[in-house]
Amino acid sequence: MKELVVISGKGGTGKTSLVASFSTLAERKVLADCDVDAADLWLILEPRILRRKPFSGSKKAEIIEEKCTACGRCEEVCRFEAIRGTGPPEDRVYRVDPIGCEGCGVCFYICPEKAIDFQERINGEWFISETRNGPLVHAKLGIAEENSGKLVTLVRKEAKHLAEERGLDLVIIDGSPGIGCPVIASVTGADLALVVTEPTLSGQHDLERVTKLTAHFGIPTVVCINKYDLNPQMSAVIEGWAREVGLKVVGRVRYDPAVTKAQIMRASLVEYTGGKIAEEVRSLWRHIVYELG
């Protein structure tokens, strides 16, 4: 079984739209939406949820007021400025800011009165769903929650597990923008990374950083230039750069308002149109299949 991960560095280059098309074109696969921060693939695939489970990725501290003697030790040791005492010295009240708390537990271990509660918290949900284009594993990180990396790892694991269970050969992962925690969790150990870029200076800058990341983790990487005709010179520059550093450009997809229209119709691009852009996406998919081997 193989894992293909689609990432971009810069946001909004068209990852999810392409993954939606791949979901129509690929056979025998499981889809995994690992952009748990802003998951959008479900909007196109309209999943029927088979199983939903809570996700618990971190603990948070809470002060038990009755036990607290207001010694202030917790405020001293917290490096994240998440604990603050208010009120006059003789009647001080300490509270943990749940958004600032990083769940390190130092206050819990240090409190001489054992007046701090330190419990696992539910900070998201994950789902196994059925869609018209195959099974989908997706998730929703709670608002203002951390540890998206853990949730990404969980979604990937479950998608692989599902593929094995059903005897499917491929997992297609929709990644998130950036190069940090959730992206690292979505690329490590994947068989192929497709980086979707656009012909802008920002796109090029972010492409360079994110391909350094995949190289750092030893992930075979190919590139697709989306909306290539918005600035053909810039596309040529990116292709030249890719050649120089030994990255294969496996696809060029034009700018077409049909992409937005398909999204509004809750269809993948190749479901929505048979135009030239659809041919470019099909060609891109054939190249990816070849690269996956």
Add this chain to the structure above:
Amino acid sequence: MKIAVASGKGGTGKTTVATNLASVMAEEGQKLVYIDCDVEEPNGHIFLKPAIRRRIPAGIPIPQVDTEKCTGCGLCGQICQYSAIVVINKRVLTFPQLCNGCGGCSLICPVGAIKEVPRQIGVVEVGTADGMDFVQGFLAIGEVRATPLIKKVKGSAPPGEGISIVDAPPGTSCPVIESVKGADFVVLVTEPTPFGLNDLKLAVGMIRELSIPFGVVINRSNVGDEEVKRYCQTEGIKILLEIPEDRQVAEAYSRGELAINALPEYRSRFRQLFKSVERNFKGKG
């Protein structure tokens, strides 16, 4: 006044809004600092072309274990919530990448065998661009945690009473929260598509949790559908500005040029945006 520019979805035009807004205000003689908190993929510099005066390596404290003193008691491994320090067969192993610098292990070690040493996770750059101060951070490739670097970027802004404009990373999780924390007003940039709307709802949920006044900018307002507007109306969310899709602006963007320079009429649009932000901030504050 601190203004943060954020969005749930990536690529909606945060940097476009933040850089053009900053430039227009600096032109008007406002004392201003631009703070690029998208340390994973910072792009503000492409448009503002700052002259960087200082590069400051940024690190977090990580444990260094003195094996002579260590008794292998295992307390450090118990307190660490990130598996950054573990004790196996009385031997201590550290995984610096996973450490978030809480200091718990060195605090709890009964024999003082753990010392904290800095480990670089990125760099903060400070400079000036066209009459404004400029700060940005670059997360080193392969680093997991952006949040501590974002803190350092924010902390490196020059002191004073002026206006700061924070360019936040996309999403709704910890790096975004760190970026918008402390802002007086948040500008949420979205686009009128199903993805844009879904991610806007998530971003609104996050900003409401933080109780910061906010408004919405709809970018590429003439593509897509009316659902974003309908949502804003139903929720009583102020639409601060609509920017129609324009080939000339898109091309200027692709070359790393500001919209206000490519199309001078955009100048008044971004001036209006600032006035609108000020009005809404005062109205709610």
